[in-house]
Amino acid sequence: MALNELVRRVAGVLPAGAVITDPVRLRTYECDGLTHHRVVPGVVVLPESAEQIAAVVRLCNEYGVPFVARGAGTGLSGGALPRTDGVLIVTSKMRRILRVDLENRRAVVEPGVTNLAITEAVREHGYYYAPDPSSQQVCTIGGNVAENSGGAHCLKYGFTVNHVLALEIVTPDGDIVTLDADDPGYDLLGAFVGSEGTLGITTGVTVRLSRTPETVTTLLAAFENIEQGGQAVSAIIGGGIVPAAIEMMDALAIAAAEAAVACGYPAGAGAVLIVELDGPEAEVAHQFAEVERLCRDSGAFELRTAAGPQERAAIWKGRKSAFAAVGRISPAYIVQDGVVPRTALPNVLASIDRLSAEHGIRVANVFHAGDGNLHPLVLFDDAEPGAEERAGLVSGRILDLCIEHGGSITGEHGVGVDKSRYMPKMFTDDDLDTMQLVRCAFDPRGLSNPGKVFPTPRLCGEVPGVRRGVHPLVESGRAEQF
């Protein structure tokens, strides 16, 4: 009932046609890039400004209706999964680049601008926006902020949080505020980036622009097996070289990419490594010779160097399309995202192999090898009874492996709705309670993207403020209450 009333009021604060209630249309918003979680939203709104978003959020507060923000809907953890009892606020119409300030190396953009559009706007002046998720031509900067998105080049340049200088946000109670990296006091900007929509909605982003490196060199190294590739990675990093990116793909992932984009990787490779070096010419040349040597020493049977931007793009094409490309070799698949210490890579990969054989489920591996961020692609046939369950099991066991080896359940895709149940495996109750303190400071009513990140029923109502007794952190002497 509250929703019906809300819909009527929302139409009054938004432009004509910006409120979607037709059931057929609503259903097209039922999922993001993670399709096995589907919920038809109660209503979809397409605002065009921060003020409009704030007005919608205030109405949500008035009626106690939850809201979820969505950009291009490419997320892989169900972070933008709608609520049947809620409002889905889609920022896809807010895609203007408001200001480019090259002298101060920054640009101000609306949340619906795609990651790549920022780079395209400044490329001719010798700048770019560094974080580069594989979906960069589609995914929006607002979503990147929510997920603290990474990408292949984060090994050297860091994640979204390192490239956002200020944010304009609508708080969960409907205020428009600015969070600036230069603000004294608590790093609220740092807290907000990666909060997966639970602390408010991004309505404006000031990004750092980076200088296009003087030289970029890309090497494709082919190995007989994944162990040799892993060894090369360790040798390179151990040798004190920080490449812009080191990416690895196994045989199955190579086959998929080949089928999709004919990337022409060396035939018979059990693994390929893409190593990219960038920086001043002399430095790159020196390091490149070193990387080539280390790859050869680790058993590389073929080395290819990209001669120019086109060849570089060709090398990357296979890697960047790998996720969607497995659609060519499997009717369905789960994209997993986990992190392990780099040194544990060979062990974990061997365990994944065993899991795969045990359950008769193929696993293709694509990963940011430099920082141990794994992206196993768990393949199954959704028409085969029980296959999806087995794939889910394998996928979950991979996360257990990550935790066992001291890693994390997500490197860059976020927790969303998909992995909230793994949070208690990774964190103690005390840890989760502490996170709730932060959550509730921003969103005391729990209306902003509820049900994501934290396992239910851990809601604000049960934690601080109305908590009975002493907080465990205080009790254990690890925190003080003022």
Next chain:
Amino acid sequence: MDPELINDCVHCGFCLPTCPTYVLWGEEMDSPRGRIHLMRQHVEGTPLTDEMAGHFDACLGCMACVTACPSGVRYDRLIEQTRAEVEREHVREPGDRALRELVFQLFPYPRRLRAMRLPLRLSAGLRRRIAPRLERINPSLAAMADLAPESAGRPRLPRRVRAIGRRRAVVGMLTGCVQGEFFPQVNAATARVLAMEGCEVVIPPSQGCCGALSLHSGRPEQAGRFARRTVAAFERAGVDTVVVNAAGCGSTMKEYAEILDGEWAERARAIRTVDLAEYLVELGPVARRHPLPLTVAYHDACHLAHAQGVRSQPRALLTAIPGLELREIAESAICCGSAGTYNLFQPEAARELGERKAERVLATGADLLVSANPGCTMQITSAIRRAGTAPIRVAHTAQVLDASLRGTERIA
């Protein structure tokens, strides 16, 4: 709508930024991913609602999403099947129905089109005066009048054009409907270029519409009829290769083996369809290129770039002309809004896309706009005319080559 083809979509969204309607409106149901989702809903039992049909109708069929899709989703097949379903199940408004009937009884028939050319060939002044009134009565009719080019005289093409110099090949040539009636000079240039490059060109007079318009508008039976007739015409002409200079026709003819069944599919397979630029690059040049001091902006027709993958060939042919400077148009992969009959049935969206394209074409500062599809040429010229800026000259790749090969700077 084949559920298997629908299931190929993994919902990654890589198609979104390439879709003209998503670029315009930013709404999921007007993106390829959203439309596939709607198809899935329909296949799973949701009746075809007016809203659903509206979103399918709003698709230009430009196939940019097919290029962008890493999962290889056959959106081209899907939208063809969907349009046929819409035509079968969806009851259109009477006005819409009448307009569609008019278009499908007119455009695929060169003779009827020829009769229509006279009333459409209004003087620019008269056109300007009636435009606002027509706009009020029916925006689609206004679009039609606006798009009709002031056509030149119609040179008659012989049945056979002899190769100049040593004969290197014998090829058939499709004359098309709109190309033949509105841009006859393009066909004449095509035949001359082929002849100068050593091809004997066979132009069967019995050929008609290739079926593209019907196929792309959910009329598979009409498309099939046209396809069989076209195959038969070129069989009788005794050629195994047909050169096509209109992007939409070429892409449809390349699909013949898929749209026809049994014996006809076999017969279609025996005839190779090839785009003019594709063919000339494959053949290699023999005729001398004379210099053309021109700055050219090359426009990628969707049915050439996305549907046939022909991008580098026309550029290679143009840059091989001494003195010619080629400039790229920003957002070249986004449709100009012409899209076959789209600018007639969806005039508002088409106009917005046309204006977006015109702006980017003019930004190149080129003297000449080159495109390989008659629809695009009409659409972009009319958008530039509406913008009120100085008109840019337009030509087909064939006309530019023809001028260079003949050693004249005048593009016929």
